[in-house]
Amino acid sequence: MTGNEIRESYLRFFESKGHKILPSASLIPVNDPSILWTAAGMVPFKPFFTGAAKPDYTRVTTCQKCIRTPDIESVGRTARHHTFFEMLGNFSFGDYFKESAIPWAWEYVTEHLRLPPDKLWVTIYLDDDEAFDIWHKVVGVPAERIVRLGKDTNFWEIGVGPCGPCSEIYVDLGAERGCGSPDCEVGCDCDRYLEIWNLVFIQFFRDEEGNYTPLASKGIDTGFGLERVASVLQGVPSNFDTDLLREIMDYTAGLFGLEYGRENKVDVALKVIADHCRAITFAITDGALPSNEGRGYVIRRLLRRAARFGRLLGIQELFLYKVGGAVVRQMGRAYPELAERQDHVLSVIHNEEKRFSETLAQGTEMLNRLMEEAKKQGSSVIPGADAFKLYDTYGFPLELTQEMAEEQGFTVDTDGFGRAMEDQRQRARSARQETEYISERGALFKKMREEMGETNFVGYDALEARASVQGILRDGERVKSAQAGEEVEFILDVTPCYAESGGQVGDHGRLAAPELKVEIYEVTKPVENLIVHRGKVINGILKEHDQVSVEVDVARRLATCRNHSATHLLHKALKMVLGDHVNQAGSLVEPDRLRFDFTHYAAIDAGEIKKVEDIVNDSVLNDFTIEVFESSVDEARAMGAAALFGEKYGERVRVVKMGDFSLELCGGTHLKNTAEVGLFKLVGESSVGAGLRRVEAVTGQGALRYVNAREEQLAEIARLVKAAPHEVVRRVEGLLENNRELEAENEALQARLARYQVHDLINSVKTVKGIKVLAGEAAAPDMDSLRGMVDLLRDKIESGVIILGSTAGDKVNLVAAVTKDLLPGGLHAGKLVKEVAAVVGGGGGGRPEMAQAGGKDPSRLREALEKASQVVEKQLKL
Template sequence: MTGKEIREKYLKFFQERGHQILPSASLIPHNDPSILWTAAGMVPFKPFFTGQAVPEYKRVTTCQKCIRTPDIESVGRTARHHTFFEMLGNFSFGDYFKESAIPWAWEFVTEHLKLPKEKLWITIYLDDDEAFEIWHKVVGVPAERIVRMGKDTNFWEIGVGPCGPCSEIYVDLGEARGCGSPDCGVGCDCDRFLEIWNLVFIQFFRDEEGNYTPLKNKGIDTGMGLERVASVLQGVLSNFDTDLFREIMDYTADLAGQKYGQDPKIDLALKVIADHCRAVTFAVSDGALPGNEGRGYVIRRLLRRAVRFGRVLGVHEPFLYKVARAVINQMKDAYPELQPKSEHVLRVIRTEEERFLETLAAGSDILSALIQEAKAAGVSEITGEDAFKLYDTFGFPLELTQEIAAEQGLTVDTDGFAAAMEEQRQRARSARQETEYLSERGVLYKALREELGETRFIGYSTLEAATNVLALLKDGLQEISADAGEEVEIVLDVTPCYAESGGQVADYAVLKGPQVEVAITSVSKPVEGLFIHRGKVLAGTLRRHDSLKVFVDRTRRQDTARNHSATHLLHKALKEVLGDHVNQAGSLVEPDRLRFDFTHYAAVTPEELQRIENLVNDAVLANLSVEVFETSLAKAKEMGAAALFGEKYGRQVRVVKMGDFSLELCGGTHLTCTAEIGLFKIVNETSVGAGLRRIEAVTGWGVLKYLAAKEEQLQEIAAVIKSPAHELVRRVEGLVQQNKALEQEINNLRSQLAKSEVQEILGKVKQIKGVPVLAAVVAAPDMDNLRSMVDMLRDKLGTGVILLGSVAGEKVNLVAAVTKDLLGRGLHAGNLVKEIAQAVGGGGGGRPDMAQAGGKEPAKLQAAIDKVPSVVERQLK
């Protein structure tokens, strides 16, 4: 049975049992900053298990793409470790429980996958007698093949929140796959007993004190690894030998002129490349981009690791983007979102590959310098610390460092490397925080919603409303009242206030009554359907059950709507000018500005920016009507509506249409026509990551303020250079030319002075053990001039050691040089300048023949220079 057949069979099985098949959620968790990746099938449904949100369907089944990265170094070396994998799952949100989940699992595994019943073993939690009864008496599994296991393996919980016991299905792969121990059984670390399916019975709620309370609405969360099941059904020893990987591995082998199955090193490289390329391809498709932190760093690390293993195959040019194409071709039927984004994915991967190859070249130069330093110092080993810096900073593999060092007769301190690696791992572990299902405050908000019901939002159609105060909170505790000066959280039954979401900031508002006034400065939705208004009581006493009126700040709302509507026009204009690969990657909509992040591979040129700005303003001046309506998600997609990547949408969606120019799904507030935007002006365009750009812009009054500031700036410049504003360009051009001429004249004078000073300095040469040594304080305005003087002196001397120091403002500059004929005698410019720099409160270093440094104590420069002869004498062999 192929991986595709298993996937389809599983989903169809549960569809026939009343489950709604949902597409895989994004690998980037939506509205969950506590985790980097979707690492299990249940992650997209976390709010349903916690009660933060209400599910549309009680029964759901999915094949969820997942990424896990704790064991990257094990990938390819074991049969089961992966960074990217697919998890088949069926879920119940307060519907069926063990009585259905267990028999269905058994039925699917034995009757549809045809696994022999006598090869299957079951684990349950120690005291889960209910599960034992169903497995044994209802399903018919012999009692001796049901193993009770402890909390560490068979009880699922993450901090505060829903939790419960687990039950797993294992396959006995036979004695030949075992460790040979007489105690070998389910749970052994060997490969004989393979877990293929985990059923989690969510039946308790764990509070802060560690108490477990039975849930009224119990849930089911199951996960079956597609790759593992495929390996069993296809009768192969490793997940990598299934069709899910072999097609990609065989393509890579052909690309490199290699064969799988003939050389363990080649096989390892092919496995790592296939696994990592799957992860990178799906992650980039889902909106992740290579970077230096967070999930961006994970993507960069996986990609670079795959490129390094390409070198094992003999590939030294970009190739991973070609493998990514093979991944897309294999997986596009199961994940149709891959194909439309293929151009973007391949371009991001190729760009990152090319950058990494440049980085490898830089790493090679640094390694060459380290080898020269070691030889000059008479050392035969590259330190573990240096080797690790090459690995960590430049992605330089230890094996490559060892190989290049060995060619030069040197070894590498592998123990020191391992120690540095472990130190980094310890830092990473200590930085890792436990992910909680639901915080203590989250539990409070959930309870409030269950007690009070959902807040009715009417802010799309009105900016004021009569309302009732349902609850007051101060410091996380419910209160009866709040007096003037106190800050408070308020739950209202009806609100016109927009809660911060989708990149749009919240409304400001005033809550008023005959005897009370409250300023609302923040509105949020911590759990679905519940609006929390944060504010300060300005006058009187606010009481629970007060009947009041809410007035939204109209100016703030209108200014925010201008910027939000403008982001829709900007998104469309970007696609028109730059191409369909452009997708929104984030936004911030405030009253005074907008920020829009989007996928693109190069800086937007001034000409392109002007075209984008013109397109938006054309749409503004065309006075397009803005229509907002609700429809089904399927219908909206059919109409061509753009959806924000990673956002989860229900069956009914809100669509914002601006003439025939823009059509997007959006829950934000908007204008009634585009002319209300006034004007649109781009003020900045920058990079915020590989393949990710950012535009900042203003609209309406913001444009007028921007233009006024520019005009004021021009008037100030005109006053400074004493020129009328209309002649500024011509006058500034004249000043620039005049400045260039003066700079050239100054440089010529400096060069003449330097030559004169060089002749004078040559008289200060001292002989140290037959080596000419020249150390002096000179007048050089910057490091470039100081290096030029050293070069001139070195040419004049022919052989010797030179160290010059100069003062530039509050800083000390130092440059040292050792002629090449003296390098074998233990002299090292980097070590010399480093020691002298310490005497002036600084540091530095560099190559054996040339190095520079700096310091912070000019008063100590002459004393430091006086030390040079003694340091040279100490260095000389």
């Protein structure tokens, strides 16, 4: 059986047992922020087992896509380790229990998969006599094939909560796959006994003291590894040799003229690439993106590890996006979302690999130098600070550095790496850092920061300040001054201007001094704690060391603050309406609008949108005081503060509190109270990826402009339909009904006209070598109508060739048809209409019995139709 056949067989089997087949949940848990990935089939159902939510179905079966990353280094070197895998499962939420789960499992593996019972072994928990009796007395498994194992392997629990004993099914793959030890038995670490199915009997609740209380409503959670079962049924030595992975590996090998099975080094690389490409393709499809944190870090690590294994094979070109395409082709039928988002996914992979390839060679060269230096000093340890430099400058994950060092017999000082990471903001760049590997612009600003110090941002509390001009750049070059009319970048020692960060746009403002005026239209932070202003000198000369006054555009800042404070209210409102799984995934805060991306699994309906709007506007009317204070991260978390997407937090964090309604960590600018937000109005809702939604909103003056525009539209519609605004809906409904009646009448008249035209066209039939040929012009408004007339004529003449043409503005439509009895004689409607269309400057084609074409020259339609008989005669001669 192929992997696809096993997957389908399993789901259909449990469907026959009353289970509801549900699609795989996203790899990104939408309702469980405690974990990075969906790592087992039961993860989406945790609330049902805990009783936190009530399921729609009491029996469910799924094939769940999963990612697990604790053993990344083992992937490719063992037969079973994967980062991405598929877990088949059947689940009961207070419905059936062991009495059904055990017999069904045996029925499926022996009768549907036809695994020999004498090759199967069963494990149970030490004192689970209930399971033993069912396996032995009901199913008929010999007692000597039922093995009792301890809590470390056959009891499932994750701290406080539901838990219970397990029972596993093993396949004996034969002594030749074993370790050779006389003590080799079920549970041995060798490859002889392969676990394929784990049945978890959720029957206890463990409290904080470690007491186990029987559950009134028991559950079943099973995991049936698709790749493992496929390896058994297909008789191959590892999961990688199954069709689920082998096709991807063979495709990769074919790209570069390699062959799987010839050399261990090549085999390991092909396995790593296939596994990791499956993981990153599925993860990006579900909305994860490469980054240096959380899931994004996992994606980046896997992609870069796969890319590096390609380089070890001598592959220098970008190739992972091609392998990603092979993953889509292999898995797209079972997971349609892969094909739906293929362009986006492959583009992300391509861009990330390109980015990595630009630094890989330089980073590898630096690591080699570090190892050479360590050798000279008699050491085999890469210092943590140097490993951090590889991470910080070249994007090398610590694990990648460890792997590369291990291949040369080196280890990495991970404690030192951790200290360097912790001290990132404080420590100065090492004198050995090589700035040619940093972007030219980044290096320039870092040098300027070292020279002139950090910028003192005072814009949380002040909207104007006195400052000294520390440096000026024109077209990226340091200059001493700038004249009126020039656009430049400049750095001040103090600024009230907020730099673009965390989704909030930067301030606009003005810089002034006697006889000097500069308009500021962009504020950024290209390196940590250095704020760069971009603007145009309007009057005077801007010089280094000038003493100036700086003012923020107050109206623009206030409008931005309205939208930013509203974003916090919106975040809380979405959680209240849609559920606690809602978490911010990105935002844009501008003066005119706000955009908010968040985790959610479905479109928001009109009722939910209204609830969210009402909650936010109620919070505005409640006039909550907005407090801003600093705290430690732990203290803020203890208070329940939520972290916002894109923010970086140090030991001290900035907390924004809005009454008792909202509490978030945030580095942006805000109002003094929620009443200043004014009117809040949601104006858009859409999808931005699997499990990700986006809403857009306006506040304050922006909301008033939006409402006024809608009122103007309503007034204009009322004028056009000649009704008062409050009667517009009824009036439009009447017009639509009248329009439907007119359309129906028009269709009836068109049909009658077509019948008259058919009668006239029938009279124009010619005979070419004994075959009826009808070529004429028809009054058909579009291609569909023209095809309909051809169908009517074909029924009328019974045998022959039909070519009809019509004009629609400056275009020509042509349709040709050949009755089926004439097809063996060589006539072909597609070729016929193509030649005729050439006369009117067009082209087309299609099937032998029916085809269509278009043209650009209506004036030559008659000439084209006259040529039809000649083309028919020519086809008959061939």
